[in-house]
Amino acid sequence: MLILKALSLGPLHGYGVIQRIRQLSDQMLSVEQGSLYPALYRIEQKGWVTSKWEMNETGRRAKFYALTKAGRKQLTAEEESWDRLALAIAKVRQAT
């Protein structure tokens, strides 16, 4: 979900995804960077993202990932279920 969220703001290359996640989470979440790629490939195969080799801002070839329609739908669905879970947990916590 994190990857989808990161990409929802615009196409990024792999390293960009890591940085975006770091930014969005105020450095609180740091995944093992390498494991990002198998995850990216997997969601690419599921059709949630597409990839393209393009030049980056410094003129280097980099592979950019962009969210597809299906990916956006998936993101919404996952966010909703997350929210529900978070809400449920919050309710339980308040009850005690």
Added chain:
Amino acid sequence: MRWGNLLLARLYGLFRRDAVMQDIDEELRLHVELEAQTNIARGMTPEKALWAARRSFGNVGYIKDLAYEIRGGGIMETIWQDLRYALRMLGKNPGFTAVAVITLALGIGATTAIFSVVNAVLLRPLPFDHPDQLTAVWQTHPFGKKLGYDHLPVAPADFDAWRRSADAFAGLTALAGGNWNVTGGDEPERISGARVSTNMLGLLRARPALGRDFAPDEETFGKNRVVILSYGFWQRRFGGDPKVVGTQIMLDGDPFQIIGVMPRGFSFPRGMGIDPALGLDDDLALWTPLALPPDQLVSRGNHFMAAVGRLKPGATFAQALAQLAAVEQRLDEQSSAAAGKDWNVTLGPLHEQVVGKSRRALLLLLGAVVFVLLIACANVANLLLARANARHKEIAIRTALGAARWRIVRQLLTESVLLALVGGALGVLLAVWGVDALVAMSAGNIPRAAEVGIDARVLFLALGVALATGLAFGLAPALQSSRPDLNESLKEGSRGGGSSPRRQRVRSALVVAEIALALVLLTGAGLLVKSFARLQNVRPGFDYEDVLTMTLFLPDARYPEERKRANFYRQVLERVRRLPGVESAGGVSQLPLGGSEEIDGLEIEGRPRAETAAAVMTAAFRVVSPDYFKTLRIPLLRGRYFTEQDTADAPGVMIIDETFARRYFPGEDPVGKRVDEQGSLQPKGYMTIVGVVASVKHTSLDSDPKPTMYLSSQQSPWHTMVLTVRSKTDPTALAAAVRREIAQVDPDQPIADVAPFEQVFGRAVAPQRFNSTLLGAFAAVAALLAAVGIYGVIAYGVSQRAHEIGVRVALGAQRADILRLIVGQAMALTLVGVGLGLGAALVLTRTMRGLLFEVSASDPSVFVGVALLLTSVAFTASLIPARRATRIDPLIALRYE
């Protein structure tokens, strides 16, 4: 759609491996570089920055592997890779590969061969339309049950009544055997065929390949001179000429019109388990309508037919049986003669009839062969475990380099499955050959033998067994060796790990299981072999060595009068007796151990006539020539043998056997009493008993003799006579000379079944020989594999403990101590296995009871014998590595450290 894309991507990955790899490589490299730049920007030195970037990235090799698995050819790619690797590994160890493949081929091949028999006999439906509707119908009688027969042939009157009134049947067909002398053409020949109701082919929904089916009115007596030829007979006698349809064939001197030829492979009712009752030969030459003269059609006393029915769709066997039983009861009430009373009926699926007694033996063999397969698996698992130790370092290195555990397990499993598949392929080849050998060896004791073969189902099973065995024997070693202790294994100069006690325990457990399985098999085989030996040592009551036998048939058409027949027999015997090398010559209507009996009723002079059917006295009868008893050396107990003077003009005489005397003349002297034989023979009135001879095993070796009366071939000549010629030398050498003498008397007389009596005797014990030979062979293979297994484990243990043994020797242990140590270890395993095996055998051999003859299923001598045998085999197998252990040089062993 997505799956299609995915498949394309996979295929792309598989074939454009380098491109995909490069793509991933570049992407990952870029990532690390960017991270390093970020780090530099944070003020790190370039080296430190790169190092930190790599560190936070994680295990590059592992991630690449993972990434490639997703992006590349994926599972297909790795399987392909594993396969190539496995082939390379197996090729590098030809010795190991050969042993494993041969072991598996034996196991899978034997399983496949036996299964193909089981498949054909038990599983495959009969080769007719809707075979589940077909049923075999027999009659029963309280008296027959008393003698041990519960499936008696059917009488014409009963059959006729069934056919008229049982509407649960779509049709009922009667079958009887027949023998004819074929004349005209090159050579007179004796053939066997079936006389059948004209609806038989329709009932089976079979059609002639050439010509036409019988017409319903051809069952009428007098219109029945038509035949349909079997494919085999058509080929053999007529060279497959289609023009024979419509021509005539001479059977017993009468012309019959050939109206059709059946397709190849059709030989109903051969192999349906009803042929012994009909007296059919192996070779079925033709079918002809079963047309009975009106007086026979109403007979309830003459039981000679088999009946096969087809149920109407929806009708059950129980309904059909109830209807027939009702008919029987009505007939019983109408019947006045004692011989027509108390008959009843039984029926069952035709397939049951076909399978008959062979089911138990086949399942036993299948069980045995599965045991062999299990032992083979255990052995290969052991080999793999030993080899896993040798490959310990390789696997440790691969793990250290980031190979996932699952990946290594899969690699190892690929190797074992590949081994199993190669073994399986070889096994199927073995089975192809083995099935032929099995069928040949069974000598006609496998029903539907012609249908036995390797079909899709058998191949499917072989493939399944190969895959399953590959997984079974590969899984444990693969799981174990994929979890190496890295530090230990990679240490310089390590002895290769694998000395873990757990692994050794698995191997020991495998060996214990092997020994237990082998013991069960050996016990089963031992019991069968022992009962076979018992059977062969049964005194049949006559001496069959150096006796030549051959069969003569005198058809009524050519020899209508008894006198003419008696004359023919006398002349032949006289001529044969005078041949040089002949000690004596006799003849009998039916050879002992022939598997069946002719049973007739009788009355004893001065005793009241029987009121009920169950009270009718019956006995088997045989017609013999004067010298028959002398030729077979059947001892005379009282009175005299028949002589040449007991001719048709002399008073009627009879000889009875001991069993007859005991049953009907207890405490009396039977000699001089008079008996009337009633049934198959031309009535002769009361005949005087002139002698009592010892009883003979007439039906089979494992059944008790039945009361038997002997009549003289000069007074009551039977239409068949089996010549028995006792030779002073090799009996087969006489055959040609005897044939010449017979031709001198009647050149048109065909002769059949020329064989030494020993061969006939061999046929009588063929089923037992078949079972005990096969099970014995399986047990031998099992014992051998178990020996190899224990050898492997002990030899491996010795190599592992070389250091320890070296220390022991250095500390003053003697050779004998070392021997005792190693052999003791082997014996401990063996004894555990033997103990477990004995327990299992005790339970399992109970299922064999019906196959044993005069041997208890828990025969102590067999159990003790096989336990000792297997223990000594294991002892010998462990002795070799143990002796090697004693030769360990302590210096070398210690320096190795």
